[in-house]
Amino acid sequence: MTEGRTVSSPTTDLPPPDVALVIAAHPDDAEFGVGATFAKWAESATVLHHLVLTDGSKGTWDPAVDQVALIATRREEQRAAARALGSTGACHFLDRVDGELVASTTNRGRVAEVIRRLRPDVVIGHDPWKRYRLHPDHRAAGRLCVEGVVAARDPFFHPEQLVDGLEPHRPDALLLFEADEVNHVETLEQRHLAARIEALEAHRSQMATTHFYRAGEGDPLEEFRRREARRLRDMGDLVGARLGEAFHIVVDQL
Ligand SMILES: [Zn+2]
Secondary structure: OOOOEEEEEEEEOOOOOOEEEEEEOOOOHHHHHHHHHHHHHHOOOOEEEEEEEEOOOOOOOOOOOOHHHHHHHHHHHHHHHHHHOOOOOOEEEEEEOOOOOOOOHHHHHHHHHHHHHHOOOEEEEEOOOOOOOOOHHHHHHHHHHHHHHHHHHOOOOOHHHHHOOOOOOOOOEEEEEOOOEEEEEEEEOHHHHHHHHHHHHHOHHHHHHHHOOOOOOOOHHHHHHHHHHHHHHHHHHOOOOOEEEEEEEEOOOO
16 A cells, blocks of 8 residues: 655646545545545535445455445445545445456446446546556456546447436546556645544454554554554655645546
């Protein structure tokens, strides 16, 4: 969960969009990727939507866990996290099996349909070109986000969707988080970091496996909060800001 190279002069701070859609592989990925930026945009009344592609059913180290209950828990956690960011949009769930997400034409069509329905000005997702990323869902989710944007804008992709009043849609910007090459930073304030941490902590079922992963000595929750603050300081440093979230922004192919 670190950023890659950075171009010499990253751009900063898009105008707050009217509607933003984050497309994430699992519940909690969106908060790690764009949580503080979402909290900032919520102050400008941006309608924030989440699209979570998998059911999160492998998000545990406990082989005896009830996966049906885990799926339900993680949905509620995702909704609580969105509320913590100030979201007035909705959490949408595609419910593909965790760990088995593929960038298929069918899944791409489902993503395009959501984009055509919600008509976001900015779409945010995983960077599918992030090198050495191990988790297959993160690569597939990145591809589905990028390719879903293309399919949503062009009328001959999934034309069957366009009969009930849906129209092709072209966002103004695409932001990719955990970017292989950072070229854009959203600058942030302490309260946005606080909202990001509160949202991440809403994913209670993931604390042991994700948030406290490789925690050292001491209180793991405090260490998690310090690590989050350090990460946003490092990303802010890229543009001389106190805090930030870094992305690869794409605007010229939309
Ligand atoms: Zn994930």
